[in-house]
Amino acid sequence: MPFLPIVFTLLFFLRAPASSAATDTIFAGQALGVNENLVSKNGRDTPIKNTTSLELTISHDGNLVILNRSTKSIIWSTQANITRNSTTAMLLSSGNFILVDSSNSSEVLWQSFDHPTNTLFPGAKLGWDKLTGLNRRLISWKNLNDPTTGVYCDGLDPSGLNQFLLTQLNFSIPYWSTGVWNGKYFASLPEMTASNPVFTATFVSNDQEKYSTVNVVDESMVTRNVIDVSGQRKAFILLEGSQDWTMIYAQPKLQCDVYAICGPFTICNDNALPHCNCMEGFTITSPKDWEQEDRTSGCLRNTPLDCISNKSTTHTTDKFYPVPCVQLPQKALKVEAVASASECGQVCLSNCSCTAYSFSDKKCSMWRNELLNIRALQCSGTTNSTGETLYLRVSANDFHRLRNNRKGIVIGVATGTGVSVLCLFALILLVMILRNKSKRSSHILDDVQGCNRITVFRYTDLQRATTKFTDKLGAGSFGSVFKGVLTDSTAVAVKRLDGAYQGEKQFRAEVSSIGAVRHINLVKLVGFCCEGSKRLLVYEHMPNRSLDVHLFRNNSTTLNWFVRYHIAVGVARGLAYLHESCRDCIIHCDIKPENILLDASFIPKVADFGMAKLLGRMFSRVLTTMRGTAGYLAPEWITGVAITPKVDVYSYGMVLLEIISGKRNSCAPCTSGGNLDVYFPLYAAHKLLEGEVGSLVDEMLHGDVNLDEAELACKVACWCIQDDEFDRPTMGEVVRILEGQIEIGMPPIPRLLQAMAGNSDIA
Numbered sequence: 001m002p003f004l005p006i007v008f009t010l011l012f013f014l015r016a017p018a019s020s021a022a023t024d025t026i027f028a029g030q031a032l033g034v035n036e037n038l039v040s041k042n043g044r045d046t047p048i049k050n051t052t053s054l055e056l057t058i059s060h061d062g063n064l065v066i067l068n069r070s071t072k073s074i075i076w077s078t079q080a081n082i083t084r085n086s087t088t089a090m091l092l093s094s095g096n097f098i099l100v101d102s103s104n105s106s107e108v109l110w111q112s113f114d115h116p117t118n119t120l121f122p123g124a125k126l127g128w129d130k131l132t133g134l135n136r137r138l139i140s141w142k143n144l145n146d147p148t149t150g151v152y153c154d155g156l157d158p159s160g161l162n163q164f165l166l167t168q169l170n171f172s173i174p175y176w177s178t179g180v181w182n183g184k185y186f187a188s189l190p191e192m193t194a195s196n197p198v199f200t201a202t203f204v205s206n207d208q209e210k211y212s213t214v215n216v217v218d219e220s221m222v223t224r225n226v227i228d229v230s231g232q233r234k235a236f237i238l239l240e241g242s243q244d245w246t247m248i249y250a251q252p253k254l255q256c257d258v259y260a261i262c263g264p265f266t267i268c269n270d271n272a273l274p275h276c277n278c279m280e281g282f283t284i285t286s287p288k289d290w291e292q293e294d295r296t297s298g299c300l301r302n303t304p305l306d307c308i309s310n311k312s313t314t315h316t317t318d319k320f321y322p323v324p325c326v327q328l329p330q331k332a333l334k335v336e337a338v339a340s341a342s343e344c345g346q347v348c349l350s351n352c353s354c355t356a357y358s359f360s361d362k363k364c365s366m367w368r369n370e371l372l373n374i375r376a377l378q379c380s381g382t383t384n385s386t387g388e389t390l391y392l393r394v395s396a397n398d399f400h401r402l403r404n405n406r407k408g409i410v411i412g413v414a415t416g417t418g419v420s421v422l423c424l425f426a427l428i429l430l431v432m433i434l435r436n437k438s439k440r441s442s443h444i445l446d447d448v449q450g451c452n453r454i455t456v457f458r459y460t461d462l463q464r465a466t467t468k469f470t471d472k473l474g475a476g477s478f479g480s481v482f483k484g485v486l487t488d489s490t491a492v493a494v495k496r497l498d499g500a501y502q503g504e505k506q507f508r509a510e511v512s513s514i515g516a517v518r519h520i521n522l523v524k525l526v527g528f529c530c531e532g533s534k535r536l537l538v539y540e541h542m543p544n545r546s547l548d549v550h551l552f553r554n555n556s557t558t559l560n561w562f563v564r565y566h567i568a569v570g571v572a573r574g575l576a577y578l579h580e581s582c583r584d585c586i587i588h589c590d591i592k593p594e595n596i597l598l599d600a601s602f603i604p605k606v607a608d609f610g611m612a613k614l615l616g617r618m619f620s621r622v623l624t625t626m627r628g629t630a631g632y633l634a635p636e637w638i639t640g641v642a643i644t645p646k647v648d649v650y651s652y653g654m655v656l657l658e659i660i661s662g663k664r665n666s667c668a669p670c671t672s673g674g675n676l677d678v679y680f681p682l683y684a685a686h687k688l689l690e691g692e693v694g695s696l697v698d699e700m701l702h703g704d705v706n707l708d709e710a711e712l713a714c715k716v717a718c719w720c721i722q723d724d725e726f727d728r729p730t731m732g733e734v735v736r737i738l739e740g741q742i743e744i745g746m747p748p749i750p751r752l753l754q755a756m757a758g759n760s761d762i763a
Helices: 003-011 287-291 341-349 396-437 459-465 504-515 547-552 561-580 611-615 617-624 635-639 646-661 680-689 707-720 731-738 751-756
Strands: 021-023 025-027 036-038 054-058 064-068 074-077 087-091 097-101 104-111 125-129 138-143 146-156 164-168 174-177 199-205 209-216 222-227 233-238 246-251 266-268 276-278 282-284 299-301 319-327 333-335 354-360 363-368 374-376 388-394 454-456 472-476 479-485 491-497 525-531 534-540 596-598 604-606
Touching: 054 087, 087 104, 125 146, 138 222, 146 222, 246 635, 246 751, 276 282, 319 396, 341 354, 341 363, 341 388, 388 396, 454 504, 459 479, 459 491, 459 525, 459 534, 504 525, 547 596, 547 646, 561 596, 561 604, 561 646, 561 707, 561 731, 635 646, 646 680, 646 707, 646 731, 680 707, 707 731
Parallel strands: 021 036, 266 374, 454 525
Antiparallel strands: 025 087, 054 064, 064 074, 087 097, 097 104, 125 209, 138 146, 146 164, 164 174, 199 209, 222 233, 233 246, 266 276, 282 299, 319 374, 319 388, 333 363, 354 363, 354 388, 472 479, 479 491, 491 534, 525 534, 596 604
16 A cells, blocks of 8 residues: 555654654554654654554554554554564664564564655665565656655666666656666766766666665765656755755756656747646646646647537538647657648548648648647747647637737737838938948948847958957857957957857847847847858947956956945846846846956946857857856756746856955855865855854955945845745846845855855854
8 A cells, every 4th residue: 555655755854843752663562652753763853753643553463554543443554474463663764664573673574665655765776576576666746745646657667678767657658768777877877977976876686676776975965866746857955954955956857858747738848937838729627736736637628629519520610720830749640642731631630539730841740639748949030940830720719719819919010020121221221321421442231130230240341340350358158259449440349159050040030139139237239240150249348348357356446345236236137137128038047257247337237148049059068068066057057957047046146246255256265163265155144144244245345345235235145046946036126125125034045055065164
């Protein structure tokens, strides 16, 4: 019976009242009382706590049982094969709850580790007992608050390969695997061979058993592995003094890689929250389940198909609604000898079970009944190299309603396009007049994109403007920046992008959309160059260069506190605009002092926003090569969960601490009980709690600081770098806090950073 493992899973993490009695052992004939708790000998504050209506005891036959306290009826029993009734139950320091023979404690008659439900603790086996037929595997909870059997399973590959698979419980289709054991580690988990791994794995295969165990490198750490309701395999750590578990690992990294995570008739989008949305013409089947993160029930039609209502496939009024830019469902039925999309659609209409079709490369594909695993892809422009169009079967009523909605959007777009064309014509006319008046032998303006005044430069003109790229202003992860002067004496900064990027049409489209983003705290994009493999961006020139120059270089002018605070507010405003005020939310992903530029009046301007759109996968790859460094990257980059605007909030918090201290977080020398070079963000969090904010401020300011503002900025920074993104404020809230519109309390110390920094002893 699965009841007791669920009870133990729930009760294992409950904390004991200070006044309650505790023991690690239950003897035959003894019951666990109302105010008594079962606690392992190592004294962890993680007891199994009894309730007023249940009683945990050892029965007359030696089995461990749960009784109804009033009726004494057995609710659950271990049902172990026990020859005598002299048994003892113990909770071990590993978290394993065992039933042993009282005369021979090494003889384990039953253990909770054999029934892991959704959680695997270090030392527990995952796999098969070939003698008893026991299959130890992890099965997810139904939802966040319901521990009954869920949808997803983590277990040994039934084909015989020495690997573990993530599958749906009722389907054998694997959507992720550990890779085959190579004698040292599983092929898909190379992080276990890193210089400082958290976990190590052991794999055993013999005549009696085939299993794997995961052990923690530092035995003082409290950890657990789970198969989550999201269908992902996750690892958590309980840091000292923390009330919550912190996730340090997740596979598969992308939520939409989990099989049927959104259920039927949905579209999964890795770049949106929530990830799951109903297809057009459908509504959520169970809103209550969706609220609890269980979306596997999917969506239902708003209106039944006509072929179902009138039982006819020859005169059906059903229509097909296009769903563009998606990854098509699996298990398509290929239809031969179909010459066109319309013919493909007619074949689908002739079968009432046919719910969608696609016609691509002169091939007709159809899907029957429920549609699963439809995934939204990022497409731009008129071309689509990866996504395809799915034609979804809907009722005539839903079709006309959806088409009318789209018409309204098209009319709005057409109106805007008409205005843009007029604006473009006016600009072209103005350019022609200016050209006629100008007697310059060469010109830089080659084209104009919309009304954003984005200039398209020729590569030779930018070579001339930068004196063949000789005056280098700096270099970053994605290219170098050079100072240039245009023929009208305008100073610019030219960023030369390195590496391979998307096609010219898509690049121009992304540049145009980025150029439309204007804010006083964002660097203005003047123009670009796109010739062959050459990709260059031209920005307004910032005479006071980047923030790092003034914070970390001794030969620069020290920024006073007034300027620093206004820089902090200005950067927050710029990020809030990107996150909340643009037509599409723009996540910067690379906030650091080098990407904060200062104009002649020291007004801060965020640079390099939109690079994720311009560079695509390479952007993420370059950033994640920094994985493991305690810098500006949020924990989400390490654990592989979805990236949201809160990664910028985390990075902003790190930058804000550097603005306060005037030193790099990673090398700020702090003295703590003789321990030098304590990681500054942790040091700052402790000093904030102790009310010693003055010790955190840059000594170059010689005490000329508004301590109220300094304390507020430090609080904001420590809230921004919280482990869980849901504990961090939005950038809009950060602005209002720094402006004094919102009050905030004292933030907790970020425990994950403390673990990464080696649990430094900070006085």
